[in-house]
Amino acid sequence: MGQVVKLDKTEAAATAAPHPAAANDASIPAPRPRRKPSWTPARIGVYGFLIVAALFFLLPLYVMLVTSVKPMEEIRLGTLFALPRHFTLEPWAQAWSSACTGLECNGIKGGFWNSVAIVVPSTILSIAIGAVNGYALSFWRPRGAGFLFAILMMGAFIPVQVMIYPLVRVLASVNLFSSLPGIIIIHTIFGMPVMTLLFRNYYAALPLELFKAARIDGGGFWRIFLQLMLPMSTPVIVVAVIMQVTGIWNDFLLGLVFAGSEHLPMTVQLNNIINTTTGERLYNVNMAATILTSVVPLALYFISGRWFVRGIASGAVKG
Template sequence: MANTSTISAEPSGAKPKPFITWERAVVYTVLIVCALFFLLPLYIMIITSLKSISEIQGGNIFVPSSNPSLAAWEKAWNSACTGLYCEGIKVGFWNSIKITVPSTIVSIAVASISGYSLANWPFKFSEGFFTILLLGSFIPYVVMLYPIVIITRYLGIFSTLPAVVLVHTIFGLPIQTLLFRNYFASLPQELFKAARVDGASYWQIFFRVFVPMSVPIFTVSVILQVTGIWNDFLFGVIYAGPTNYPMTVQLNNIVNSAQGGKAYNVDMAATILTGLVPLTIYFISGKYFVRGIAAGAVKG
C-alpha cells in the first residue's frame, strides 16, 4: 500500500495556481458536506447522552442541552436494565474484555504461525488449504453456525467463554493468515536463507528472526482483531451464553428492555460507551488501522 502521508506532504506541480479555483471550491464543499454527514451521528450521540429525558421530549435533537449532566452515563454504566438485571453495561464491558483478550491472543498465535508456514515453508497442498480458508472467509457465517453449535455442544463448551474464543479464532483465521503470509513473503528471502544456513530450526527462525521484525504487522493484526471481536454481536449472542454476553449484546438488551418510555439519553450513553474502545483504538492507531483494512484487499 502506498504511504499516503508522504505523497500529500510533498509540494508538486510545476506552475503556481491562483489561490482558489472554483474546482477546489467544489471539492472542499463536497468534502465538508460529507464530513458533516459522517460527524452528525457522533454529535447527536454525545449531546443526547448529556440531556435529561424532559429535554429530549421537549427539545430539538440538534440542540445541545442547556444544562448538561453525566447522570445518564452513570446510569448506563452502573444501573441500566438488561431484561432481568439492572447492573448497567459495565457487566458487558468486562465480559467483552474477557472475550477479546484470549480470542485475540489465540487467533493471532494460530494465524501468525500458519502465515509463516505458508510463506516460508510451503508444502504440498499448503496453498490449497489457504485457498479453502480464503473462500471460507466469504461464506456467510450462518452456513457454519449450526455445525459449530453441534461441535461446541459435543465438547460441552456451548454457552461458555471457550466457545466464543474458539469461534473468533476460526473466523479470524482467514484474514489474519492472509495478513501474516503476505507480510512474511515480503520480507527479504536472504534473511530466511541465512538463518537456515546457520542451522536455525523452524521455531528458531520464527521467534528469533521473524517475530522481532514483525512488530508492525502484529500491531495491525491486534488492532483488526480487537476491534473486530469487540464489535461482534452474532457470535456473542449465540455462543457466549447469557452470563458472558459481550458489550454489544448488553447494549442491545438495554435499549430494547425499556419500560415505560425509552430513556434515549441512557441508551445513547450506553451506545457511546460500547463504541469507545474501538474508537479509541482507531483514533490512536489511525495509520495502522487503515493499513490493516487495506492489506486484505490491496496488498499483493
C-alpha cells in the same frame, strides 16, 4: 603565414569579446515560473466533498453526545440539535451501573468486562496462529500448502450464518456451548483465515535472502520465526490487532448464540438495554450506553491510527 596568424588573433578577439545583446541578457533576471493557483476547481470540489462527508458521519455522533447529557425534560421538547440547557452525567452513570438489561438492572458494566474477557484471548490466539500459518505458507511451502491456503481463503468468505448450526452441535458435543472458552474458540476460528492472509502477504513481500541466510546459519522453523520474522512484524501485528479487536468487540451474532447468559458481550447488553421498555423510554440512557459500547474501538483507532496506516503502507495488505 602572417596573415593567417593575424586573422586567427582577430577571430579570437572577436569571440572573446562579449556581445552587447548577450551582456544585456545576462543582466536581466530569469523569469520566475508561474505559481499555480492554490484554489483550483478540483481542489475546491475535493475539500467540499470531504467536509460534507465529515458532517454526514459526525452528525449522528453529535446528536448522541448532546442527547446523552440532556435530562428527559429537554429531550421531550424535540430540540434534537440544541445544546443542553442543564448539563447532566446521570444518564451515563445509569447506563453504566443501573440500566435494565432484561430482568436484571446492573447496567452495561458486566457486558464490558465480558467483552474484555472475550476479546483479549481471542485476539492473541487468532493472531498467533495466523502469523505461524502465514510464515509457513510464505517460506517453508509444505506439501499441500496451496490446497491448505485455498481452504483458509474459502473460510474467510463463507457467511457466518451458514456455519452457526454445525458449530452449535459441535460445541454442545464437547460441553463448550454457552461458555467463555466456547466463544473464544469461535472467534479464533473465524479470525484465522483473514489473519493468515494478512501475515502471508506481509512475509511474502520480505526479501527471500533473509530467510535463506538464516537457513544457512542453521536456523530452524521456530528459531527463524521467533528471532527473525516476528521482530520484523510490528507493523502488520498492529494492523491485525486493530482488525481483530474491533471485529470481535463489535460482534453481536456470535456472542448472542455462543457466549451464554453469563458471558454476554457488551453489544448484546446494549441491545437488551435499548429493547427493554419499562414505562418511559430513556433516550439519554440509551445514547450514553451506545457511546460507552463504542469507546474501545474509537479509542483504538485514534491512538493507533498512525500505526495502522504505517502497517498498510509497509506491505501489510499487499499481494
